[in-house]
Amino acid sequence: MSLFSVFNISGSALNAQTIRLNTTASNLANAESVDGDPAKVYRARHPVFKTLMDTSDSDGGDSDGAVAGVRVLGIVESTTPAPKRYEPNNPLANKDGYVYMSNVNSIEEMTNMISANRSFTTNIDAMNTARDLLLKTISMGH
Amino acid sequence: MFDNIFGIHESALVLHGQRLSVLANNLANADTPGYKARDIDFAEVLAGASSEAGLAVSVTDPGHIAASGGEFAPGELKYRNPYQASLDGNTVEMPVEQAAFAEDNVRYQASLTFINNQISDLQYVLSGQ
Numbered sequence: 001m002s003l004f005s006v007f008n009i010s011g012s013a014l015n016a017q018t019i020r021l022n023t024t025a026s027n028l029a030n031a032e033s034v035d036g037d038p039a040k041v042y043r044a045r046h047p048v049f050k051t052l053m054d055t056s057d058s059d060g061g062d063s064d065g066a067v068a069g070v071r072v073l074g075i076v077e078s079t080t081p082a083p084k085r086y087e088p089n090n091p092l093a094n095k096d097g098y099v100y101m102s103n104v105n106s107i108e109e110m111t112n113m114i115s116a117n118r119s120f121t122t123n124i125d126a127m128n129t130a131r132d133l134l135l136k137t138i139s140m141g142h
Numbered sequence: 143m144f145d146n147i148f149g150i151h152e153s154a155l156v157l158h159g160q161r162l163s164v165l166a167n168n169l170a171n172a173d174t175p176g177y178k179a180r181d182i183d184f185a186e187v188l189a190g191a192s193s194e195a196g197l198a199v200s201v202t203d204p205g206h207i208a209a210s211g212g213e214f215a216p217g218e219l220k221y222r223n224p225y226q227a228s229l230d231g232n233t234v235e236m237p238v239e240q241a242a243f244a245e246d247n248v249r250y251q252a253s254l255t256f257i258n259n260q261i262s263d264l265q266y267v268l269s270g271q
Contacts, residue, residue: 003159006166013170020173049174070170119172122240126166129247133162136254137155141261 003137005068006130010123012052012069017123019047019072020116024109031104034085036094042102044078044109078103148260151253153191157184158250164219165243168234175230179222181242187218 023045035041050073080103088097146152161182171177224233 002156003162005163009163009166009170016170017173049171051171051174051177069167070174115173118236119169122169122172122236123166126169126243129243130162130166133159133247133250133254136251140254140258141265 003130003134006126009069010127010130012071013123014120014127016047016049016070016072017116017120019075021113021120023047023075024113024116027104027109028106028113030102031106031109033102034087034090034092034099036092036099038082038084038100041082041100042104043082044080044102044104045075046078046112047075048073080105147264148257150188151256151260154188154253155250155257157182157188157191158246158253161246162243162250165239165246168222168239169236169243172232172234172236172239175232177232177234179224179234179239180219181222182218183220190218 027044030042033042049070052069052071082100082103084098084100086097087093087099090099093099161184164180164182168179168181171179222233222238224235225238226235227233
């Protein structure tokens with residue numbers, strides 16, 4: 001756990017936040033998707049973040065639960081029921097004339113996007129700080 | 143004579159670097175459910191590091207491995223008490239972590255400046271002008 005590990009830690013966070021932004025973009029793009037079958041309609045996807053534990057302890061001893069960043073465990077689909085709408089003229093409508101909307105909550109997605117954006121910026125700042133400090137340390141005595 | 147020319151700043155620099163990586167971890171896990179923010183009690187750890195310097199394990203045989211300082215002993219990483227707990231169990235508070243990160247950044251640079259000044263002082267003396 002030295003200053004160099006900041007690059008790995010913040011880098012893992014940048015990756016996680018990028019995946020989060022990707023799912024948000026996918027959700028917003030499909031916010032208006034419809035289907036006649038509630039099982040086939042697009043469902044909002046969200047990443048699950050998990051703390052990455054440092055298991056590669058060099059001296060084989062207790063690493064004191066030192067953490068080494070964050071990773072995305074997987075993407076889960078929202079189980080919120082898909083709202084249905086009466087659109088008998090829609091070619092995708094079922095025999096009763098209903099279409100099922102995707103269960104994407106646009107407001108939730110927008111706040112998620114802002115949060116991901118801010119976390120991304122913060123981690124970039126942490127990386128830049130670590131880089132500046134390391135460069136100053138390298139030029140020690142000059 | 144040159145054993146301890148940088149004084150406390152030598153260990154302080156290492157510890158500040160490690161604290162920055164702990165704080166970077168908190169920032170990285172700001173959106174992880176259940177993550178507990180961690181930090182070190184800097185004064186306590188530095189006191190331990192500087193008192194251990196006097197009791198360093200001596201290396202008397204080529205087969206001996208020098209005890210590596212600079213790693214946290216178990217229990218030195220502590221959990222932060224959040225001002226306001228969040229529902230998902232995450233205790234990272236962005237402004238707190240950012241403030242601590244900025245502070246540690248400045249302190250790291252301060253230690254670095256002290257060391258650099260010490261080096262230029264010595265170079266001035268050695269040049270004999």
